[in-house]
Amino acid sequence: MSRTLPFFENPTTTREEIMRATFLALCEHGYADLTIDRIGEEFEKSKSLVYHHYDGKDDLLLDFLEYMLGRSEERIPFPEGPPDEHVARIVDRLFQPTLTEEFRGFARAMVELRAQAAHDAAYRELFSRSDEFVRKQIAQVVRAGVHRGVFRPVDPEATAALFQAVFVGVQTQRVTADGTPVADARAEFERYVETCLLADGE
């Protein structure tokens, strides 16, 4: 089984190879124990190339984050088709009962990188941009659903803001606390969608 995510497969440039090596090293060692040397161990070319491209760990990680957020944004399906089915797909992806080893590694790395944003303005800028992008995508789906009469006449921005809080919460909790009741949270979130969002809800 692949050790990485689809967008790290088949790197074609040195930058992409370094991004892949960074991902693998982050999954294995975590943010705190990550070093350029450890990234070099996952890199198929000479370690010195990593030092040639980046000033240090922070410089590399910021580029990695920008790369990863870019790929994540690309992976979000463009809102098309029935809005209610789109919401169902979002719910399915968010509340998967079990995470594959690769996706767990990715989720852990994102939680650790996001935590850097608490004290680092450059990280915060990237997460602010990414959060805003995701919110706008969700709001667009909700707006389309209201327009088509599939959803109740709700506020798309407010709905997107709560959706995102739940996403960040579930993603953070499931890799930082054992026994997080993901299925319970999903059941209640689905009740919320049916009751508060869908036009043919109760």
Add this chain to the structure above:
Amino acid sequence: MSRTLPFFENPTTTREEIMRATFLALCEHGYADLTIDRIGEEFEKSKSLVYHHYDGKDDLLLDFLEYMLGRSEERIPFPEGPPDEHVARIVDRLFQPTLTEEFRGFARAMVELRAQAAHDAAYRELFSRSDEFVRKQIAQVVRAGVHRGVFRPVDPEATAALFQAVFVGVQTQRVTADGTPVADARAEFERYVETCLLADGE
């Protein structure tokens, strides 16, 4: 204005003094740049006392986390009085429009410490215990509300799981991304409470 949270005021033991110094150093430097020396700078007694009590930064931070989670658990008001008013207080506390500097420091430190749990079993054990405690408290309030007919006949555990996902999400987002629409998320969460939880909702 005080630089700390209520439970760090007036330390009476050396451990409490070290906990207070750790809190101040964490707020100022963040997790990644924290050192025992920097904790020592916030400590009113000899730095060597810190080294005497703890094996190193990780040892000290785990004790700090255990101390802080314990105090947080104590601060959660014991579920008494009308359950709907209790939920309103929880919502008020969670979605405060602005955070005081101290509370922002505390929230940042918690996000950074929680992120350690992604790769550290000792941290994860503490957050698992704390999350479970909070969920049980919320479920108890919901159960009481259902019993008294103030809430609809909802599943207390599922409701508590979603509440907690929202808490963790909002707390994480607001210190890691600028422009997090806390007021929007609150409006939608209140709509959820009114529609899905309160017995006299629509």
